[in-house]
Amino acid sequence: MENVKIKVEINGENKIWEVPVNEKLLDTLRRYGYKSVKKGCGEGTCGTCTVLINNTPVNSCIIFSVSVDGCKIMTVEGLGTVNNPHPLQSSIVEAGGVQCGYCTPGFLMSAYALLLKNPSPGIDDIRRATDGNLCRCTGYVKRVEGVLLAAKKMRGEK
Ligand code: FES
Ligand code: FES
Numbered sequence: 001m002e003n004v005k006i007k008v009e010i011n012g013e014n015k016i017w018e019v020p021v022n023e024k025l026l027d028t029l030r031r032y033g034y035k036s037v038k039k040g041c042g043e044g045t046c047g048t049c050t051v052l053i054n055n056t057p058v059n060s061c062i063i064f065s066v067s068v069d070g071c072k073i074m075t076v077e078g079l080g081t082v083n084n085p086h087p088l089q090s091s092i093v094e095a096g097g098v099q100c101g102y103c104t105p106g107f108l109m110s111a112y113a114l115l116l117k118n119p120s121p122g123i124d125d126i127r128r129a130t131d132g133n134l135c136r137c138t139g140y141v142k143r144v145e146g147v148l149l150a151a152k153k154m155r156g157e158k
Pocket of ligand 2 (some may be wrong): 100101102103104135136137138
């Protein structure tokens, strides 16, 4: 299979990647070490593979990598670290809204995209923005409370 070179900005870093023309972005990301991106259904329905392309959440399992040439990509690796978590990450923990390692990254990306667009989202905004991230193992309330708390912190409120 033919390989092509693409240029991307990922988590603030410029990279040149060599990708097979038929490779999906999910597989390219994992191959280059962005292991926060998880493969669930592999067909665009569960949201575990969600990343941001130019600040918009997409299911990376159904996007060809060649189509993101020149784009800005963000994964959870670009959000925060264990020692220096983003307020969204710390708020989800504080609210008890953490899901499993498979489901949390995609949920964080969808929630972060919402907060970029809307610093003061309501409960319904959060539900709508994350409805493509299917698992609800921690229920329907705490994860939403976590995003509300994050929005508050990001607005600089106590
Ligand atoms: Fe991509 Fe399920 S793995 S949407
Ligand atoms: Fe991951 Fe439900 S399967 S939290």
